[in-house]
Amino acid sequence: MAYTLELDDLEDLARGAALLGTGGGGDPYIGTLLVAEELRRGRTIRLIEPDEVDDEALVIASAFMGAPTVVIEKIPGGDEPVTALRRLERHLGRKADAIIPMECGGLNSMVPLLVAARTGLSIVDGDGMGRAFPELQMETFGVYGVAGSPMAICDERQNVTIIDTGDDNRSMEWFARGVTIRMGGVSYIAEYPMSGTDVKRTAIPGTMTLALRLGRVIREARESQQDPFQALIDYLSGTIYEHARILLEGKVVDIERRSADGFVRGTATIATFDGATKVELTFQNEHLVARSDGKLLAIVPDLISVLDAETATPITTEALRYGQRVRVIAISTPAIMRTPEALDVFGPRAFGLDEDWTPVEKLAPL
Amino acid sequence: MAYTLELDDLEDLARGAALLGTGGGGDPYIGTLLVAEELRRGRTIRLIEPDEVDDEALVIASAFMGAPTVVIEKIPGGDEPVTALRRLERHLGRKADAIIPMECGGLNSMVPLLVAARTGLSIVDGDGMGRAFPELQMETFGVYGVAGSPMAICDERQNVTIIDTGDDNRSMEWFARGVTIRMGGVSYIAEYPMSGTDVKRTAIPGTMTLALRLGRVIREARESQQDPFQALIDYLSGTIYEHARILLEGKVVDIERRSADGFVRGTATIATFDGATKVELTFQNEHLVARSDGKLLAIVPDLISVLDAETATPITTEALRYGQRVRVIAISTPAIMRTPEALDVFGPRAFGLDEDWTPVEKLAPL
Structure with missing residues (x-):
């Protein structure tokens, strides 16, 4: 069932995503502010279940990559992950029909929401890590046969790199990490372009709404002194x-x-x-x-x-x-x-x- | 005047290009062997003057990049610079009409000849360095306003990276160097996609035939005991x-x-x-x-x-x-x-x- 995210959901979602982030994925605080600003401007974010994605749809994963210690010093403007998506689309010669989080953890629960708000694309309720992991090949998409390439990387000065290592997702990570280091330690990416069929087969379903509910469970227990x-x-x-x-x-x-x-x-x-x-x-x-x-x-x-x-x-x-x-x-x-x-x-x-x-x-x- | 390169020219050209390489550009020996093999197979290499390039033509610079010390240990298969060109063309959505050497020095006099032989494209008699230089922004193309981006980088395993830093050629070098290091210290590139008008305005003309003649002058002086x-x-x-x-x-x-x-x-x-x-x-x-x-x-x-x-x-x-x-x-x-x-x-x-x-x-x- 499609779900339209509300402003009040953001803090709960961030709290749950930080839990699933297992210490990583970046602090969601900055991301929460950026997404809240989009919602206040009247933009909507529509979460759809994997089963609601057309088999032939093009779905692209969205995230930041780099050291979380750097993200808190080098704050995103917000355009970076959108540019990464648009430039990957241009390289592919095809527009995305939906986006999906790379990981449901930390700041990376918010980055795809920001992209969804700014582009109007739906976001799949699921992800490729089921938590946060440090490297790009560590995704269920890749584990079950989806190539991460081609991927796009963007920095805050709109420098863009596209990496294509065929179906070798470890090499993709190796080169993307090198570029990210030279971008100052943090970058914004669009990767794992895949079909709706691939999403249904390889994504961990429901992790965004799970994060939302976990955050809510924590808050409600506090509020009721439990x-x-x-x-x-x-x-x-x-x-x-x-x-x-x-x-x-x-x-x-x-x-x-x-x-x-x-x-x-x-x-x-x-x-x-x-x-x-x-x-x-x-x-x-x-x-x-x-x-x-x-x-x-x-x-x-x-x-x-x-x-x-x-x-x-x-x-x-x-x-x-x-x-x-x-x-x-x-x-x-x-x-x-x-x-x-x-x-x-x-x-x-x-x-x-x-x-x-x-x-x-x-x-x-x- | 267009000139079709002959097998006998190669050693002279390599000798002259090593002189213009000012110690760098990589040892041309391996490149000479690869190009000679193409000519023996009946492929032709046609050098054209900058003035012979159509104003609207798409011309792309071809080269290897990295430390010359690494090139002599990590020998190219020959496909790498062709793949870089083809993948840049695909990214641009347009086929190249001709190629031009990035630098007329050392191995980088041979890499574009190899690409010309394998693709049948003409090669412009000129280059963007007038010698060899160590960095990608150090090209007259860029000095006089041509953007080096987008560029393509390829390694021996057909891993490809496309870098787009707009008109910031120094940043292009920075990211390309990072990728090249992660490719093991040497890579093959296609860069500075430009018009025929740009070539006429920014290239150093005649440097390939100059290298050929310098190599010939040295040989002929030796042969005549001068x-x-x-x-x-x-x-x-x-x-x-x-x-x-x-x-x-x-x-x-x-x-x-x-x-x-x-x-x-x-x-x-x-x-x-x-x-x-x-x-x-x-x-x-x-x-x-x-x-x-x-x-x-x-x-x-x-x-x-x-x-x-x-x-x-x-x-x-x-x-x-x-x-x-x-x-x-x-x-x-x-x-x-x-x-x-x-x-x-x-x-x-x-x-x-x-x-x-x-x-x-x-x-x-x-």
């Missing part, structure tokens, strides 16, 4: 993100991060208030693995998010600070992201981790 | 490269070179056989400046080339070795390369050198 974490866990149990568990409650006792090669990488340590137990999180834009004293608690592609201990507001990796009181939550990914083909592309080994993937619901709690 | 250096100087005096002088005869006593950031940079020191006088050459792919004991002898954009002391065979910067017996020659550039606009783009300051440009013919000999 535990937002329990509300989240209860809500998720009825979705394709079925299993959620709190790994730890405590405070951030150490954070180390470095922006290099177009990513932000680092570790965060969260300790219980008595200091007896610690969880170490390793991230590359997004959290990849949670360990405690050498014991594996959760690992990519399952989701790991850090939330404010009181309000359940998600905290991105670039916003983590010493002393924050937080809870760490782990959430199972949908089945489409757990196949051998999917794990080849975005399982632990794809990030150079030594562990095999184990479903979060099978890992023992602390 | 001094090839004097023959060169005599021949150049009747061309737009009017002034030539020998800076030093001696041997290479020091060479330091490093490949980084997509270039090869370094210095070479040549001393007279008695060790009394030394000339130091500084290069970035190409020789930029010759100094002796702090005294300026020649500086970019004037040409500085190192030639074998006996045979006058040009030696590229990546082929310089300790102990080689050489003569260093400096040659004046044509007037179109000495205007204030031209010096802004490829004069000494553009390379971070502290000296102002002084014409080689005004600098005192040693």
Whole structure:
């Protein structure tokens, strides 16, 4: 069922998308302001389900790419992702019929909304990551055979690069990352031009409205003085993100991060208030693995998010600070992201981790 | 007058182009083999003068880019520059009517010949550098207002990138260099799509046949037991490269070179056989400046080339070795390369050198 996004939805959507962003995807705050401005001007954003897309339609994925630490210093004007889309259309010789988020996490939940508002194109309620991932080949579109190429990259000075690596999505990422670094560490992209049939076959469905509902669940629990974490866990149990568990409650006792090669990488340590137990999180834009004293608690592609201990507001990796009181939550990914083909592309080994993937619901709690 | 290139011309052309390459542009040897193979297969290469190009024609510049040190390790298959051209044509939605060399130096005299042979397109007798330069904005096309964008870049795996930075040719170079580095340090490009009118207005005319004749002058002097250096100087005096002088005869006593950031940079020191006088050459792919004991002898954009002391065979910067017996020659550039606009783009300051440009013919000999 098509859904027209309202101004009041934006904060909930941003909150839910920050949760699904697993620490990455960029802080959605700036994006929320840009999208709100569009809605105030009377523009509409229409979310359609994958099943509502014509089989023959051309659908293009929209996003920013780069290190989230850079996005908060190098704020988008708003034209960049629209230019990326238009220039890819011109290169293809065909207009897009709809757009789809690359990832439903963080700022990248807002970038495609901005494009939808400015172009009038519908946006598919779904995405290619089911969370946020740091690299462009890490999309279910590509896992299930869609070529990411040709893709377009645009910066704030309207410099445009089009990359075509055929069906080699890893090489596409390699070149796009190089261009993004030379654009100052952040760029705006249009990629994975695909048919409606491809969307239905490869997208993770419903993730935009899921983000909206997760954000709403958190807010409503707060407003009614209930535990937002329990509300989240209860809500998720009825979705394709079925299993959620709190790994730890405590405070951030150490954070180390470095922006290099177009990513932000680092570790965060969260300790219980008595200091007896610690969880170490390793991230590359997004959290990849949670360990405690050498014991594996959760690992990519399952989701790991850090939330404010009181309000359940998600905290991105670039916003983590010493002393924050937080809870760490782990959430199972949908089945489409757990196949051998999917794990080849975005399982632990794809990030150079030594562990095999184990479903979060099978890992023992602390 | 159109000229059809013959197999016997290739070695002369390569020799002359290596001279005009001022140490850079890549070793033409591999290119000569590839072009010779095309001619042996019966393909023809037709050189036309700029005046023979229709005003409305679409002309595209063809070249390799990257560090010459890498080209000799990563040999082209031959398809790369053709693919770059074809993909740029597809992006433009228009077929090229002719191609033109980006630079008349070194391997880049051969790459466009290969494209001409394989596509049947005529090649304009002229180029945009009048020598070799290390960066893409350093072309008379751009100096006099032609946009280098959109350009296409191709690697040996047929990965293609199209870069469009509007009329900002420096940014084009910046992004193209980043892509080339990620392609392994060398790539093949099609750039500066322009009209026949632009070619007539901005190209340095006749440089391909000049290279051919310079190579022939050297060979014929050798064959008739005459001094090839004097023959060169005599021949150049009747061309737009009017002034030539020998800076030093001696041997290479020091060479330091490093490949980084997509270039090869370094210095070479040549001393007279008695060790009394030394000339130091500084290069970035190409020789930029010759100094002796702090005294300026020649500086970019004037040409500085190192030639074998006996045979006058040009030696590229990546082929310089300790102990080689050489003569260093400096040659004046044509007037179109000495205007204030031209010096802004490829004069000494553009390379971070502290000296102002002084014409080689005004600098005192040693």
